[in-house]
Structures are given as structure tokens and as C-alpha cells.
Amino acid sequence: MGDLVRLLQLVQFSDSALPVGAFTFSNGLESAIQEGVVHDAGSLKAFVLAATRQAATLDGVALLVAHRAAQAEDMGLIVAADHAAHQRKLNEETRTMAVRMGRKLGELGEHIVRTRPLADWMEMVRGRQAPGTFPIGLALVTSGFDIDARHAFAAHQYGVASMxxxxxxxxxxxxxxxxxxxxxxxxxTVEEAYEHIRTDTLDDMKGFAPAADILAAVHLKAHIRMFMN
Incomplete structure (x- = not known):
């Protein structure tokens, strides 16, 4: 396949209209607005920048590790990255978001990108041997049609911001x-973010953003909600 084909495939899987359920989540924004943390364009930009920084050092690292593992057909490392991405999320809402979107992406990928690592991972997800998080699904899908890890990371970061x-x-x-x-x-900011974490391992994963975690916890118990938890 040529570069233009790969570009369009990457665009397809980073499109906000991709049917994996991203539109049903606000990634903590709903609570941030209700609590007055976000109230205008400037505070919204700060919130999005914080979310993408957290995503880069947490899910972004898991994605890069899983992408490399998929190319080596190292299922043990893929599953380890999946568990790491799930366990390092401190609140129930972000864990729910990660696995709902991840499993939907995996199901979609099975119909389009038929590779052994993706099929084996989905079998383990269905057997409850792996949680099935979104960054791992994106790593396996993009690796399956020869999108390099750097561009897969960029697609992931774009997805967080656009959501x-x-x-x-x-x-x-x-x-x-x-x-x-x-x-x-x-x-x-994506190039700088990639350079910051591109050699990180699972042990280097971190997502310290206490205000975001508190807002997600508040949203879980909110009486009025437009978005899912």
C-alpha cells in the first residue's frame, strides 16, 4: 500500500465519527463545567492540554509498547500493556471509558484488519484474560495495516482532544x-509529547492529574448527567 492509502486509513480510525462510542463520554469535562473549573475558551484549552498530557504519559506509553509488541507478535507484552493501561486509571469512569471504547474498536478491527495479534487479543478480552483498553486496540489495529507507532500515537492524542x-x-x-x-x-504539542515518552516502558507510565481524577469521581455520582459513566 502507498502512503496515501495509509494516511486515509489512519484518518478513518482517528475520525470522531468512528463507531466506538467516544461521543458518549466527556472525559471529565461535564463535571469540570458543573464545578466551574471550565467556564470559557481559555479554561477549556487548559483542560484539554492537561488531558492530552496525561494521555501521553499513560495510555500513550501503553500504545507504543503494544504497537512494538504487535510487530514482534509478543502477546505477553501486549496483555501486560493492556493491564497496565487499565490498572493505572484511578477512577471507575475512565476505566469504563477505556474498555468500552477498546472492545468496540477491537470488534471493528476484526472486520477490517485481520491479523493474528488482534484476533488473539480479542479472544483473550472475551475470555476475560485481558481488559481490552482503547490504546491497546488502537495499537493493534494501526500496526495491522502498517501505520508506524509515531503516527498511531498522534491519532490517539487527536482522539482525546476531539472527544x-x-x-x-x-x-x-x-x-x-x-x-x-x-x-x-x-x-x-503532539511532537513534543511523543519525543518525551517514545522510549518509555510500562514501568515509566504515569498519569498524575488529581483534579481530573476528582472531577471524574464527582461525575460518577452526579444526579444530572448528559454523558455516560
Whole structure:
């Protein structure tokens, strides 16, 4: 396949319209707005930047490790990365989001990208031997059609930002012009984020963002919710 084909395949799997359920989650934004943490375009941009930094050092590392493991057909390391991505999420909401989206992505991938690592992983997910988190699913799918790990990481980071900004349009007074300007700025940080974690191992994974974790916990018990937990 040529580079243009791979580019379009990557665009397809990073599209916000991909049917894996991303539109049903706000990644903590709903509580952030209810609690006054996010209230305008500036505070929204800060929230998205914090979320993408956390995603890079946590799920981003798991994705890169799993992507390399898929190319080596090392199922043990793939499953270890899956468990690491699941266990390092401190609150129930983010764990739920990761596995619901991950399993849907895996099911979709099975119909499009038929590789042994993806099939074996999905068998283990269905057998409850692996949790089935989204970054691992994305690593296996992109590895399956020869997208390199660097571009797979970029697609993951884009997905985190676009999920939150899509939710913002439904939750607060902000225009699509403002959200697209924020996304453009956030996208410009991806190269630095990749260079920061590209050689990290599972032992290096970290996601210290206590305010985000508290907001996700608040959302779990919220009486009024537009987005799922």
C-alpha cells in the first residue's frame, strides 16, 4: 500500500465519527463545567492540554509498547500493556471509558484488519484474560495495516482532544470556531509529547492529574448527567 492509502486509513480510525462510542463520554469535562473549573475558551484549552498530557504519559506509553509488541507478535507484552493501561486509571469512569471504547474498536478491527495479534487479543478480552483498553486496540489495529507507532500515537492524542471538544459544544457556550482553534493549538504539542515518552516502558507510565481524577469521581455520582459513566 502507498502512503496515501495509509494516511486515509489512519484518518478513518482517528475520525470522531468512528463507531466506538467516544461521543458518549466527556472525559471529565461535564463535571469540570458543573464545578466551574471550565467556564470559557481559555479554561477549556487548559483542560484539554492537561488531558492530552496525561494521555501521553499513560495510555500513550501503553500504545507504543503494544504497537512494538504487535510487530514482534509478543502477546505477553501486549496483555501486560493492556493491564497496565487499565490498572493505572484511578477512577471507575475512565476505566469504563477505556474498555468500552477498546472492545468496540477491537470488534471493528476484526472486520477490517485481520491479523493474528488482534484476533488473539480479542479472544483473550472475551475470555476475560485481558481488559481490552482503547490504546491497546488502537495499537493493534494501526500496526495491522502498517501505520508506524509515531503516527498511531498522534491519532490517539487527536482522539482525546476531539472527544473533549466535541462534548464542549454540547455542554457550554462556545462556538465551533473556538473549539477548532483550540484543537489546532493542541495538535501542535503532539511532537513534543511523543519525543518525551517514545522510549518509555510500562514501568515509566504515569498519569498524575488529581483534579481530573476528582472531577471524574464527582461525575460518577452526579444526579444530572448528559454523558455516560
Amino acid at each position: 473533549i471538544l466535541g462534548a464542549a459544544l454540547r455542554l457550554m457556550r462556545i462556538t465551533f470556531l473556538e473549539t477548532q482553534a483550540i484543537l489546532f493549538e493542541v495538535n501542535a
